[in-house]
Amino acid sequence: MLQIRGLTAAYGEHEVLHGVTLDVARGEVLALAGPNGAGKSTLLRVVSGTLPPRGGAVLWAGRDLLKMPPRERARLAAVVPQARRLPPMFTVRQAVALGRTAYLSWLGALGESDRAAVARALAQTDLLPLADRLLGHLSGGEQQRMLLARALAQETPVLLLDEPTTHLDLRHQANILGLVRRLSRERRMAVLMVMHDLNLASRFADRLALFAEGRVVSVGEPAKVLTAEAVRRVYGTPVEIWRNGDGRPLIDLVPEPLPSARPPHR
Amino acid sequence: MRSPFRHAVVLNLVVLAAALALSVAVGAVSIPPRELARLLWAGMRGAAAPSDVPAFMAVIVFKLRLPHTALVFLTGSALGSSGAAYQGVFRNPLADPYLLGVASGAGLGAVAAIALQGGGVAAGGFLIPAAAFAGALLTVALVYALARVNGYVPTHTLILAGVAVGALASAVTSFLMLQSEGTLRRAIVYLLGGAPLNGWKPVLAVLPYWLAGEAILLVSGHPLNVLQFGEEQAQQLGLHAGRAKLLILGAASLVTAAAVAFAGVIGFVGLVVPHIARLLWGEDYRRLLPLSLLGGASVLLLSDLLARTLLAPQTLPVGIVTALFGAPFFLWVLQKAKRGRA
Numbered sequence: 305m306l307q308i309r310g311l312t313a314a315y316g317e318h319e320v321l322h323g324v325t326l327d328v329a330r331g332e333v334l335a336l337a338g339p340n341g342a343g344k345s346t347l348l349r350v351v352s353g354t355l356p357p358r359g360g361a362v363l364w365a366g367r368d369l370l371k372m373p374p375r376e377r378a379r380l381a382a383v384v385p386q387a388r389r390l391p392p393m394f395t396v397r398q399a400v401a402l403g404r405t406a407y408l409s410w411l412g413a414l415g416e417s418d419r420a421a422v423a424r425a426l427a428q429t430d431l432l433p434l435a436d437r438l439l440g441h442l443s444g445g446e447q448q449r450m451l452l453a454r455a456l457a458q459e460t461p462v463l464l465l466d467e468p469t470t471h472l473d474l475r476h477q478a479n480i481l482g483l484v485r486r487l488s489r490e491r492r493m494a495v496l497m498v499m500h501d502l503n504l505a506s507r508f509a510d511r512l513a514l515f516a517e518g519r520v521v522s523v524g525e526p527a528k529v530l531t532a533e534a535v536r537r538v539y540g541t542p543v544e545i546w547r548n549g550d551g552r553p554l555i556d557l558v559p560e561p562l563p564s565a566r567p568p569h570r
Numbered sequence: 571m572r573s574p575f576r577h578a579v580v581l582n583l584v585v586l587a588a589a590l591a592l593s594v595a596v597g598a599v600s601i602p603p604r605e606l607a608r609l610l611w612a613g614m615r616g617a618a619a620p621s622d623v624p625a626f627m628a629v630i631v632f633k634l635r636l637p638h639t640a641l642v643f644l645t646g647s648a649l650g651s652s653g654a655a656y657q658g659v660f661r662n663p664l665a666d667p668y669l670l671g672v673a674s675g676a677g678l679g680a681v682a683a684i685a686l687q688g689g690g691v692a693a694g695g696f697l698i699p700a701a702a703f704a705g706a707l708l709t710v711a712l713v714y715a716l717a718r719v720n721g722y723v724p725t726h727t728l729i730l731a732g733v734a735v736g737a738l739a740s741a742v743t744s745f746l747m748l749q750s751e752g753t754l755r756r757a758i759v760y761l762l763g764g765a766p767l768n769g770w771k772p773v774l775a776v777l778p779y780w781l782a783g784e785a786i787l788l789v790s791g792h793p794l795n796v797l798q799f800g801e802e803q804a805q806q807l808g809l810h811a812g813r814a815k816l817l818i819l820g821a822a823s824l825v826t827a828a829a830v831a832f833a834g835v836i837g838f839v840g841l842v843v844p845h846i847a848r849l850l851w852g853e854d855y856r857r858l859l860p861l862s863l864l865g866g867a868s869v870l871l872l873s874d875l876l877a878r879t880l881l882a883p884q885t886l887p888v889g890i891v892t893a894l895f896g897a898p899f900f901l902w903v904l905q906k907a908k909r910g911r912a
Contacts, residue, residue, distance in 0.1 A: 354802050378808030385806075391661075391798040393853030402796050406808025412792025412856070458807070 305329050306462050306494040311360035313343075313350045320346050322518045323360065328494040330461065333485055335505035335526075336498045338515030339539050344498045347515075348466050351496065352383045364462060378406035381462040382455035386470060387447035392440025396431055396450050397422065399439060403457030425456035428487060445476035452483065456491075463488070465497040469504060481508040502555045506530055514538055527551050578851050582864035589871035593639040594631060596875060598883055601627055601635075637770045641832060642874045642888075643867045644773065644780050646839060648829035650866015651787050653840025654847070654858050655822040658794035659815050660714075662728055663848070666840035667826040669729060671736025672709045673837075676823075676830035678739040678746075679705020685746045696775045703779065703827035709735055710823050772832040779831075783824030784863065790818050791856030798853070836889045838896020839866050839873075845903060 306328040313321040320343045328334045336344045349355040351362050353370060362369040369377050382403070390399075403425065404418040414422070426432050429449045434442070442450065448468060455463060465484065469477040485508050488495045499505040505512055506526030513523040514530075516538045522529050530553040532545045546554040594610075595601045601609075605623045609631050612619055619628040649667060656665040656672075667673045683701030716731035717724075793814040796804045804811040829836070843865040847858055870888070873895070877886040 352806050354805060374805050374810050375808040378806060383803070383806040385803055389800070391853060393848065394795070394798070398795070398854060399799075402799070402807055405792075405796055408792065410793065411789055412795070454807075 305364075306496065307361075307363040308347075308351065309361045309363060311347065311350055311362065312358045313346055313355055314358050315346075319358070320518050321350065321357075324518070324520055326496075326513055326520060326523065328462075328496050330492045330494050331489055332511065333488050333495040333497060333509045334523075335509035335512045336496065336515055337500070337502055337505050337512060338521075342515040342538075343518040344515050345466060346518075348383075348464055348496070348498055352381060352464055353377050375406050378458060378460070380460050381464060382458035382460040384448075384451050384455045384463070384465040384468055386466055386468075387444060387451055390439045390447060390450075392438060394439050395436050396439065396442070396453075397426065397435040399450055400425055400431070400453045400457050403454040406458060421457050421459055425453040428456060428490075429453040429483065444471050445473070445479070448472060448476070448480055449483075452480065456487065461493055463493045463495045465495070467498050467500055469499070469501065477504060484508070502530060502535070506553055527553055530555065574851065575857050578857070578861055579864070582861060582868065586864050586868045586871075589868045589875070590639060590643065592875055593642065593871045594635045597630070597635060597878060599627075599630055601631060606631065633769065637773050639871070640770075640773045641776070642871050644776055645829040645833040645836065646870025647863045647867040648780055648783070648825035649836060649839040649870065650843040651784060651859055651863040652822040652826045652829070653866070654844035654855070654862040655787050655790070655794070655818055656840070657844055658797060658855055658858075659818055659822070660717075660728060661798060661800070662724075663845060664841065665728060665732075666838070666844075667706075667822075667829070668736075668835065668837035668840060670710065670713055670732040671734075671739060672706045672713070672732075672823060672826050673830050673835045674736040674739040674743070675709025676702040676706040676827045677835050678743045679703070679708075679827070680831050681743050681746050685749070699776055699779050699827055699831040702831040703824055705739070706823035706827045706830070707820065709739060710819055714819075776828045776831055779824050779828035783821045783828065786817065786821035787825065787859055788863070790814075790821070791854070791859050794818065794855035794859075795853075798855075834887070834889060836870070836892055838892045838900065839870055842896050842899050843869055 308324055308326040308328075311321055311324040312319060324343075324347060326334065336347065338344050346355065350357045351369070353372075353374065357370055361371075364380050369381060372380075401414060401418070401422050404414060404421060405412070407418060408414070423432075426435055429452055431446075431449055431453050434446060437446075439447065439450065452465075452468070463484070468480050468484070472480065481504060484495060484497065487493065497505075497509065499509070509526060511524060512526040512529045514521045514534060521538055522534060530545060532543055535543045535545070535555060542558040544556045544558055546556060548554060591603075591606070595603065595606050605627055608620050609623055609628055613632060619625070653666040656667065656670060657663050659665075667676075679701040680698045682705070683698050713728070713731045713735050716735070717727040719727060793804075793809055796807055796809045797811065797814065799807070801811045801815075804814070844858060844862040847861045847865055851857055851861060870892070873891040874888045877888040877891045880886060880891075
């Protein structure tokens with residue numbers, strides 16, 4: 305189990321995380337949701353070792369990820385960043401193979417097991433037909449899948465994703481999230497995923513953590529966490545919540561009433 | 571995937587061999603191929619020069635042409651490979667030792683060493699590359715710190731910082747040269763990128779730096795590949811990004827210093843060669859580095875050949891020749907980039 309314990313973090317003087325505690329079990333997808341600036345991405349940056357924390361720990365099997373050198377940490381936790389500014393002249397296979405860096409020497413020569421891990425990651429993300437394509441020639445959805453494949457090639461028990469569906473259309477959203485959900489079961493990975501879309505989060509995550517102002521406001525099954533009251537409080541905007549046949553919540557924005565359509569009296 | 575790389579290496583080796591042979595054979599006195607081959611063969615076996623080859627030819631080949639060619643080879647290969655490495659670390663295809671100001675910084679180091687020592691170049695033979703290395707390292711650190719914006723280095727700040735720091739280094743260099751005219755006359759000549767000192771001494775002085783730097787650069791292709799995804803992702807993939815950058819920049823500055831110490835500041839080779847190699851053979855730095863090394867050597871050898879023969883018997887500074895070819899190429903690349911195919 306991934307155990308985030310009392311994590312605090314700051315940019316300069318400005319503290320943005322105030323003691324965040326969360327658990328993610330193996331085989332479970334936990335979605336992190338909350339308004340812009342709530343600290344979701346900061347949490348991900350700290351957990352992945354990019355931003356040094358001010359206090360707290362991230363434990364896996366009793367060891368603190370944040371106290372490890374990058375090489376050791378990269379064998380436990382893999383990150384799927386947002387697809388931005390990828391180097392265009394690498395092939396998909398070359399890029400996915402870089403997921404093996406934590407197991408390779410400075411020279412980077414791939415061994416038998418490395419090749420097998422790369423092939424498995426490519427196959428699980430349906431990228432084998434695109435393996436020799438250049439990154440610059442991929443669509444946004446394909447680039448996102450390549451980044452997922454690269455993280456899978458790291459063969460880690462923990463997977464961290466930063467808004468994996470931004471800029472993707474419906475089909476690619478379903479494709480990526482379905483894949484993450486399936487792989488979390490197949491590979492028994494603890495998945496922590498920052499999500500903007502509450503409906504997608506409640507559809508694809510096992511549990512949901514609602515985040516506001518650097519704190520976890522509530523965490524649990526999406527159906528329990530996403531009440532109209534909680535969402536309104538956290539996001540500061542009124543919503544209606546509809547229940548699906550299976551009790552799954554569907555969030556609907558309530559627009560402010562428009563000023564009366566009649567022309568004003570003179 | 572493998573065989574195009576093999577072809578590229580073979581092609582580069584063939585061109586390099588031709589450039590080396592031409593560089594030794596052609597000059598104020600031409601050495602005919604037959605005589606040249608026999609002299610070199612004898613030299614390689616450690617035997618005396620064949621008696622039917624005129625003695626002056628042996629002197630020209632072994633005392634002048636061979637050391638000169640060796641120095642140009644070291645310089646060109648250093649510029650090509652360090653250009654590729656700088657471009658990789660800065661994630662910017664316009665980085666090169668010249669535009670970054672690193673070459674000027676190394677030049678300042680070299681001239682400062684000569685000026686402080688006063689005794690002239692001969693006495694300081696082995697000190698000059700060390701001072702050039704210090705100058706190169708200081709410059710690259712300064713330019714990097716100035717050009718960095720939010721952990722990434724945009725082209726405009728990089729070029730601006732490089733040009734500014736390079737100009738400053740050049741100004742200080744000029745000042746030093748004016749201060750102590752006598753001993754530094756020769757420095758002026760080589761800072762223009764031409765007429766390196768004769769004999770094997772400079773080659774031997776530069777060789778350790780070249781060897782150490784290239785040994786590191788040639789095995790750093792994989793970390794450079796990882797760094798192409800940015801420092802954050804590199805770290806998340808398990809690379810100690812800060813350390814890797816430091817090591818690679820250090821090695822690139824080492825070979826830049828080796829190049830500048832006796833050959834002067836030569837522009838555009840480090841820019842053009844990796845660029846062409848990337849267009850032809852892709853971005854994989856494990857291939858790009860050795861190909862840029864070989865290509866840089868060939869390009870500088872041929873430029874040097876032109877510099878020696880275009881206005882013979884006068885010798886042009888080779889930096890003028892590389893700029894004549896390199897600057898239009900640079901503009902062509904920019905033009906192509908504007909049309910959306912970079």
